[in-house]
Amino acid sequence: MGQNLMLVIGKAVIKRKTGIGTLNGFERFLLSQFMVPDRVSTFLAATNVEPYLVDPKYDYELLTSSVQANLEMFEKVRQCFKADTVMVPTWMGMLPQGVAELGVKFKIEKMRVPYPVESPILSMEDVERIQPPEKASGYLKMNFDIHLEAQRKYTDTMINLAFDGPWDMAMLLRGDRYLPMDLRIHKDYTEAKDPALKEKIRRRGNPDMYPAIMDLASRISIRHVQLAKEYGLSLIGASLVDQYATKPILSFEDFSHYVLPYIQRVWNACDRKVMFGYMDNSPDSLEKLLSDRTLGITASLTNYIFHQTPEGVTLPEYDPPMFEMAKKYKKAYMYQIHGKFLRDATRDELEAVVRRICGMAVKMQVPATISIISVPPGTDLEKVNFVFNLTEKYGRY
Amino acid sequence: MIENVFNATLEGNVYDIAELIQAELDGGVEPQAILKVMMSAMEQCGKKFEVGEYFLPELMMAADAFKVGMEVLAPRLAGAPREYVGKVVLGTVQGDIHDIGKNLVGFMLESAGYQVINLGVDVTPEAFVQAVKDHSPDILGMSALLTTTMLGMKDIIEELKRQGLREQVKVMIGGAPVSKRVAEEIGADAYGNDAGQAIELARSLMPARAGG
Numbered sequence: 001m002g003q004n005l006m007l008v009i010g011k012a013v014i015k016r017k018t019g020i021g022t023l024n025g026f027e028r029f030l031l032s033q034f035m036v037p038d039r040v041s042t043f044l045a046a047t048n049v050e051p052y053l054v055d056p057k058y059d060y061e062l063l064t065s066s067v068q069a070n071l072e073m074f075e076k077v078r079q080c081f082k083a084d085t086v087m088v089p090t091w092m093g094m095l096p097q098g099v100a101e102l103g104v105k106f107k108i109e110k111m112r113v114p115y116p117v118e119s120p121i122l123s124m125e126d127v128e129r130i131q132p133p134e135k136a137s138g139y140l141k142m143n144f145d146i147h148l149e150a151q152r153k154y155t156d157t158m159i160n161l162a163f164d165g166p167w168d169m170a171m172l173l174r175g176d177r178y179l180p181m182d183l184r185i186h187k188d189y190t191e192a193k194d195p196a197l198k199e200k201i202r203r204r205g206n207p208d209m210y211p212a213i214m215d216l217a218s219r220i221s222i223r224h225v226q227l228a229k230e231y232g233l234s235l236i237g238a239s240l241v242d243q244y245a246t247k248p249i250l251s252f253e254d255f256s257h258y259v260l261p262y263i264q265r266v267w268n269a270c271d272r273k274v275m276f277g278y279m280d281n282s283p284d285s286l287e288k289l290l291s292d293r294t295l296g297i298t299a300s301l302t303n304y305i306f307h308q309t310p311e312g313v314t315l316p317e318y319d320p321p322m323f324e325m326a327k328k329y330k331k332a333y334m335y336q337i338h339g340k341f342l343r344d345a346t347r348d349e350l351e352a353v354v355r356r357i358c359g360m361a362v363k364m365q366v367p368a369t370i371s372i373i374s375v376p377p378g379t380d381l382e383k384v385n386f387v388f389n390l391t392e393k394y395g396r397y
Numbered sequence: 398m399i400e401n402v403f404n405a406t407l408e409g410n411v412y413d414i415a416e417l418i419q420a421e422l423d424g425g426v427e428p429q430a431i432l433k434v435m436m437s438a439m440e441q442c443g444k445k446f447e448v449g450e451y452f453l454p455e456l457m458m459a460a461d462a463f464k465v466g467m468e469v470l471a472p473r474l475a476g477a478p479r480e481y482v483g484k485v486v487l488g489t490v491q492g493d494i495h496d497i498g499k500n501l502v503g504f505m506l507e508s509a510g511y512q513v514i515n516l517g518v519d520v521t522p523e524a525f526v527q528a529v530k531d532h533s534p535d536i537l538g539m540s541a542l543l544t545t546t547m548l549g550m551k552d553i554i555e556e557l558k559r560q561g562l563r564e565q566v567k568v569m570i571g572g573a574p575v576s577k578r579v580a581e582e583i584g585a586d587a588y589g590n591d592a593g594q595a596i597e598l599a600r601s602l603m604p605a606r607a608g609g
Contacts, residue, residue, distance in 0.1 A: 050545065107519075112492040112545050117519065176497060181461070184409070184454035200412040248446070249453045249497070281449075310590055311576060339544055344578045376544030376574065 005030075005158075005236055012037070025084030026156045032367045033332050040361050040395030041369045042388045044083035046074055048339070048374035051091050052111065053381060054080055059110040063091040067145045074150060078157075081384050083372075085157050089150045090143060097164045098140030098224055099172045102130055119175035127212045130173070132223035136231060140224070144231045151234055158237050163224050163274060165242030166262040169217035179213065180249070183258055186210035210258070218262045222269045240266060240276040246305060247281045260297060281305050283321040290329045301326055302334040304373070312340035313353060323360045323368075332367040339374030342383055350383065351390055358394035365397060399426060399434050402466070406438035409458025411465050418469045428473040435466050439508030440596075446501065447593040453497060460504050481512040483535040483603050486528045488516035490539055490553070493546035498572060501592035502538060509596045511536075522553045529562050535603055536567045538595075544574040551583040567602040571595070 012027035014020075016037055023031065023038050031037035051058040054076050062069050074089035090096050093106070093114035100106055103120030120126055136144050150159040164172070171179050182205070189207030192198045201207060221240065229235060245259045255278070263276055277300030280286050289299035301322060303314040319335070326333040335357045342350070354370060361368035370391045375384055399421055405414040421431055442459045445451035451459075485506050489499050496518045503513045514532050516524060529537055537557075541547040550570050557563040563584075570585045571592075580588035587598045 107492075109492065113543065115492065115494050117494060177500075180454040181457055184458050187454075188412075197412065204411055247449065247452065251452045254452070254454065308573075308590070312573075340574050340576055343544070344576050374544065377548060378544075 024156065026158075029085040029369065030158075032369050034330075034367065036365055036367050036397050039397060040358050040391050041085070042083040042391050043334070043369050043371040044077070044081050044086045044384070045088045045371070045373070046077040046086050047088040047090055048372075049077050049081070050375060050377050053375060053377065053379065058091075060091065060093075060112060060114060061108060061110045064095060064108050064114055064139070067142055067149070070146045071149055071153075080381070082388050087158060087160060088162070089159065090146055092139060092143070094164075094172060095139040096143030097169070097172070098133065098136070098138070098143075098220075099164075099169070101133060101138040101140055102173060102220070104172050116172055119173055119178075121174045121178075121213060124206065124209060124212060127209070127216055130216060132216075132220045133227065136227045140227070144228060144233060147228075147233055148231065159234075160237035160239060161228055161233060161235065162239050162241050163221055163228075165240040165245070165276065166214050166217040166221050166266060167242040167245035167259045169221055170213045171244050173217060174213050176244070179210075181205070182210040182213065183250075183254065187254070187258065214259075214262045218265050221266045225266075225270045225274060235270075235273045238274045240274045242276070243279065243305070246279050252280075252285050256297070279305050281307055283318050283325065287321075287325055290325060290331070300334075301331050302336060304334075304336050308338065311344065311349075312338040314338075316356070319357065319360060323364050323366050326366045326368075327364050332369065333361070334369045334371055336371045336373045337387060339372075339376040339379070342372060342374075342387070343376055343379040345383075347383070347386060350387055354387055354390040355394045358391060361395065362397055368395075370395070399431065402431055403434045403438045406435045406459060406462050406466065407441055409455060409462050411458060411462045414462045414466045415469050418466050422469070422473060428470050431466075432470055432474065435463055436508055436510060439463055439504065441508075443505040443508050443593075443596070456501060456504055460500075460507075463507075480510075482510040483599065484512045484514070484532060485536045485538055485599065486514045486516060486525075486532055486534040487538040487540070488520035488525055488528070489518040490525075490541045490546050490549040491519055491521050492549065493541050493543055494518045495540070495542035495572075498542065498592055499538070499540040502540070502571060502595040505592055505595040506599055509599070511599060522549065522556050525553045526556050526560060526562065529557065529566055530560075534566055536569055536599055538569045538571065540570075541572040541574060547572065547574045547579065550575075550579075550585070554584050569598055569602060 009030050012023055012031050015023055016031060028037045029041040032041040051063060051073050058073050070090050073091060078086045095114055104116050105118035106114045107117050108114045147159055147161055185205040186207045189198055189201045242263060245255050267276060277298045278289060279300045286299040289297050306314045306318050308314055322333050372384060401417045402421060405417050418431055442451055442456055446456055487499055487503055489496050503515050507513050516528055539550050554568060567586045569587045570580055571589045573590060575588045587602055589598050
């Protein structure tokens with residue numbers, strides 16, 4: 001990054017502890033990840049703002065063909081929305097994950113996020129044919145170029161890289177209709193004791209497919225991180241994302257036995273420089289992860305995939321235990337406002353949610369961030385800053 | 398024992414279900430009775446998914462076991478057509494390739510006795526409308542997981558109106574970004590945010606035949 005992050009954090013801690021000087025947004029956001037700053041911080045993932053809402057000249061066809069267009073859109077989003085920290089300067093869907101270069105076919109249209117339409121792995125021959133890239137090319141290179149320039153230019157925020165973990169990578173390469181079945185056949189075969197049953201399973205499907213695909217996906221994930229480093233990118237704050245390996249797609253047990261070993265392999269191969277956190281769809285199993293370090297899984301304290309009301313609000317009964325866990329284990333809670341709620345809610349309804357969350361953070365003295373997950377079509381853009389302004393109003397510790 | 402067929406379906410035992418069903422048929426059990434047991438097991442799968450006991454691999458394997466079982470039963474059922482409580486056409490709208498939720502809805506509805514025609518993903522408005530013409534479903538179900546692609550649902554409903562088809566089919570929309578407001582705005586008859594609501598919604602749209 002264009003500055004020494006530890007210096008920024010150090011300066012922020014001194015400001016907070018001495019009361020001398022005012023925290024800027026970046027300092028506040030960094031502090032809020034591990035200690036209580038002056039107020040609840042705010043965060044926006046720029047990539048989830050529909051670009052044509054900000055400037056109708058920018059659409060996905062343009063943004064998937066121009067590094068400069070992504071950087072310009074990022075600057076526009078930063079100017080338009082007053083979050084403490086704005087990150088993620090790309091508007092290319094899953095293309096930055098380098099999977100198009102491995103054979104995943106995407107459809108690119110003006111007004112829709114690019115989406116995969118065909119996966120290259122149909123057989124074991126395809127698994128053997130596909131290899132991790134030797135160098136960054138295509139959209140992977142474009143992603144690196146965007147991040148390199150953004151890391152150089154923006155010293156008042158973090159420009160983190162997000163890499164697909166092995167499961168999410170495998171889902172793209174194999175297809176979400178097939179990978180869960182591959183896992184199940186592999187699991188049934190592994191757990192079967194009767195040779196006759198093992199034979200039946202082999203006749204039904206190939207139990208070796210799943211480990212072969214996951215091995216390939218792991219090697220690709222590792223290589224992508226290596227390439228980023230070779231490209232001169234900073235890995236500070238880089239994350240490994242396997243968001244489709246959680247509930248309700250996979251049970252925690254299947255995740256632990258059949259996905260986590262591959263994630264740990266990638267993590268170790270990258271010298272543990274990428275972060276990974278397990279998300280759950282309720283607070284229930286998160287406490288177990290926080291209290292039992294031997295499981296080797298970090299819990300992400302966020303409501304990102306929590307069960308919601310029909311209006312798109314995380315079930316309110318989930319927030320108190322999340323704040324309690326954050327307090328007990330000295331963590332921070334990132335509360336995400338979903339795009340649907342932002343779009344449909346009245347200002348009073350938005351205010352009620354922000355006030356409730358900030359109220360709990362302040363009362364319990366827990367570091368917290370209010371984030372807007374997405375700004376979808378049909379959203380009144382003024383609501384975005386309205387939420388951030390409300391956080392300033394109600395979030396003072 | 399027919400309980401074995403139930404368990405094989407519930408557990409997604411694609412490896413043994415064909416033999417188990419054949420054994421029941423050879424023992425004189427009526428095909429319709431076996432089908433009823435399999436459907437009951439599928440409904441149980443849906444409930445387990447709702448409460449977080451089953452996940453995607455379990456549902457997919459159970460559906461596979463059901464299909465394998467049907468391959469054995471179908472020739473024996475040919476003379477006695479399967480009675481469905483309704484017919485549903487499902488699809489994920491154009492520009493969206495998320496089909497996990499839609500497929501789960503399909504499983505749930507099949508388990509509850511509905512005939513489900515699955516159009517797949519990235520379905521154009523024209524294809525949805527053509528499917529309504531071809532299959533005369535009771536319910537048209539549209540799924541979207543993105544706030545951008547969800548907008549296409551309105552186009553489909555408008556096209557149904559233009560072609561004079563709107564009154565002959567109930568429209569149900571689903572997916573995380575849909576809401577009551579969206580359903581009202583576009584003129585859908587019902588909406589749901591997750592697969593667990595599918596059976597209840599379908600029954601509410603067809604109250605006269607909800608006993609299935």
